Amino acid sequence: MNNDILISALDSFGIEAEPSGRNDLVVQGRKVSGSAYKLKLGKKDGSLPLSLHHGTMLLDLELDALGKYLNPNKKKLISKGVDSVISRVLNLKELNSEIDHEKFSQALSDAFIKKWEGYGEVNYRVLTENELK
Numbered sequence: 001m002n003n004d005i006l007i008s009a010l011d012s013f014g015i016e017a018e019p020s021g022r023n024d025l026v027v028q029g030r031k032v033s034g035s036a037y038k039l040k041l042g043k044k045d046g047s048l049p050l051s052l053h054h055g056t057m058l059l060d061l062e063l064d065a066l067g068k069y070l071n072p073n074k075k076k077l078i079s080k081g082v083d084s085v086i087s088r089v090l091n092l093k094e095l096n097s098e099i100d101h102e103k104f105s106q107a108l109s110d111a112f113i114k115k116w117e118g119y120g121e122v123n124y125r126v127l128t129e130n131e132l133k
Contacts, residue, residue: 002037002053008111009104013096023055030090032058051116059104060093 003019010017010027017033020026025033035055042049066089092099109124116122 002035002051005053005108005111005115006033006035006055006057008114009107010092012107012111013092013099013104015092015095015099027090027092027095031088032090032092057104058089058091059099059101060091061089063089063091 003025006025007017007019010025010032015027017025017027020031023035024031025035033056035053037051037053037055040048040050040052092104112124113122
């Protein structure tokens with residue numbers, strides 16, 4: 001359900017992504033995102049509906065480091081038809097040199113608001129560093 005928000009944000013950079021499985025996004029057959037989300041419909045009176053989405057977006061990662069820290073089962077790599085974790089992923093910066101954390105965050109916020117504004121007021125805010133701890 002929330003993949004369409006991520007796909008819309010990427011589309012604003014001219015990047016065509018598609019869902020893969022339940023939680024991943026791929027571009028040109030290579031993984032760029034993995035995420036999880038939870039929707040809470042709220043109370044019976046309709047108050048307090050919540051949407052929590054968290055995940056990764058490979059904007060400009062040091063891919064050698066990724067290969068060092070992620071060690072999936074070799075059988076899983078074989079089942080995906082790839083030699084290594086690095087060969088299976090893609091940095092979005094390779095497709096659009098303008099993409100960075102700030103610009104992607106803004107595009108994501110815009111896509112979120114566009115999707116949900118027709119359902120009432122979108123109550124969102126940026127969490128502080130202390131709230132994230």
